[in-house]
Amino acid sequence: MSSFIEETKCLLPRITLIACGCFSPPTPMHMRLFEIARDHFEMAGTHKVIGGIISPTHDSYGKKGLAPALDRCAMVKLALQSSNWIHLSDWEVRQSQWTRTTSVLQFHQNYINNFMNLSSTRPKYEKLIHEWLPLAIGDRKDPVNVKLLCGADLLESFAVPGLWAESDIENIVANHGLVVITRSGSNPEKFIFESDILTKYQRNITLITNWVPNEVSSSMVRRLLGRGQSVKYLLDDLVLEYIRRHRLYNITSKYITDAVRPTQLIFNHAYMDNNKNDLNEQITLEQDMDESDSPSPLTATQQLTTRVFCCGDTSPRGSKLLRLGPGQAVQVITTMPSDENSEVIMTF
Numbered sequence: 001m002s003s004f005i006e007e008t009k010c011l012l013p014r015i016t017l018i019a020c021g022c023f024s025p026p027t028p029m030h031m032r033l034f035e036i037a038r039d040h041f042e043m044a045g046t047h048k049v050i051g052g053i054i055s056p057t058h059d060s061y062g063k064k065g066l067a068p069a070l071d072r073c074a075m076v077k078l079a080l081q082s083s084n085w086i087h088l089s090d091w092e093v094r095q096s097q098w099t100r101t102t103s104v105l106q107f108h109q110n111y112i113n114n115f116m117n118l119s120s121t122r123p124k125y126e127k128l129i130h131e132w133l134p135l136a137i138g139d140r141k142d143p144v145n146v147k148l149l150c151g152a153d154l155l156e157s158f159a160v161p162g163l164w165a166e167s168d169i170e171n172i173v174a175n176h177g178l179v180v181i182t183r184s185g186s187n188p189e190k191f192i193f194e195s196d197i198l199t200k201y202q203r204n205i206t207l208i209t210n211w212v213p214n215e216v217s218s219s220m221v222r223r224l225l226g227r228g229q230s231v232k233y234l235l236d237d238l239v240l241e242y243i244r245r246h247r248l249y250n251i252t253s254k255y256i257t258d259a260v261r262p263t264q265l266i267f268n269h270a271y272m273d274n275n276k277n278d279l280n281e282q283i284t285l286e287q288d289m290d291e292s293d294s295p296s297p298l299t300a301t302q303q304l305t306t307r308v309f310c311c312g313d314t315s316p317r318g319s320k321l322l323r324l325g326p327g328q329a330v331q332v333i334t335t336m337p338s339d340e341n342s343e344v345i346m347t348f
């Protein structure tokens, strides 16, 4: 009987979860989303989760409190040190401008598809192994579906006028799927009911109740840090130490102790050093396909010209606040990136 269960498990459709967000800074709850979701699918016996990807948004997203991409990526890597299945993807931050979430999903899905198709030509495809590719990807030949993992507040941001294109929402739910974790103050069931598109593709939306909610948010952490209050036990010690060393978020806290587990930060310094060399390099398709997981931040001029929209209290153009509270975007102020991001084909 148990071998029957094992066999059935092997046949479950495989998925990889990707969380898009600012991660400024990454909190333990960001990682919890993945654990909660994987447990859910494991217990429901409907899918096999083979990997998790954290994709920090581009600097030009311009949200208030957004630390530089290089720092956010470094913090995510520190926060993920104890995970053997969730990985950073810095593809988004390496682009020349902010990328819509639908294109982020499409890129990772295309990459996985191409990777699987190329698995017969091993020497070539081994060169293409990104850190974020799930380790188990080569265990089977069946497809791996990339699904968007998010908190219910992100789902509810679909209703913010001008923030998400309807076609993007439809593409996300119809072609990828959404995994939504409840968050206090939101009512995702009602939200889905009130949306025709979401109701239409409800079968592709997995709503998961988080029975051990934790309302820590990046903006709350930034607020405490700015006030000189303690955030210990709200963040991974390594992330906290990184913030202290790099003086992020106007940190004034006197409670942060000296390096905790300092040896582990050596890894992080290496990551920073490697990436500083990338600073002025051109971003090319070839680089996107490079196996290195290092962000190449843009120059100040590039960042200014590619700013897409702004979230937070005010936008650079003084746009009106549409939503209040953490993680809440304000207004789309310029154009969408070109479709180049959505159809990336591997070249050798």
Ligand SMILES: Nc1ncnc2c1ncn2[C@@H]1O[C@H](COP(=O)(O)OP(=O)(O)OP(=O)(O)O)[C@@H](O)[C@H]1O
Binding pocket: 019, 020, 021, 022, 023, 024, 027, 029, 030, 033, 065, 149, 150, 151, 152, 153, 154, 181, 182, 183, 214, 215, 216, 217, 218, 219, 220, 325, 326, 327, 328
């Ligand atoms: N406490 C939480 N419970 C459930 N989901 C969360 C929680 N914190 C963050 N998330 C989810 O994590 C993803 C990444 O979001 P982001 O980094 O923008 O998070 P945030 O902590 O809400 O940030 P901020 O406070 O700066 O707005 C989003 O899908 C968000 O809904």
Ligand SMILES: NC(=O)c1ccc[n+]([C@@H]2O[C@H](COP(=O)(O)O)[C@@H](O)[C@H]2O)c1
Binding pocket: 020, 021, 022, 056, 057, 061, 063, 099, 100, 101, 102, 154, 157, 163, 164, 165, 168, 311, 327, 328, 329
């Ligand atoms: N139209 C879009 O694709 C769209 C709009 C708003 C936010 N997002 C993404 O959602 C994530 C979370 O953003 P907020 O922290 O502002 O809620 C980010 O990764 C951001 O890029 C995507």
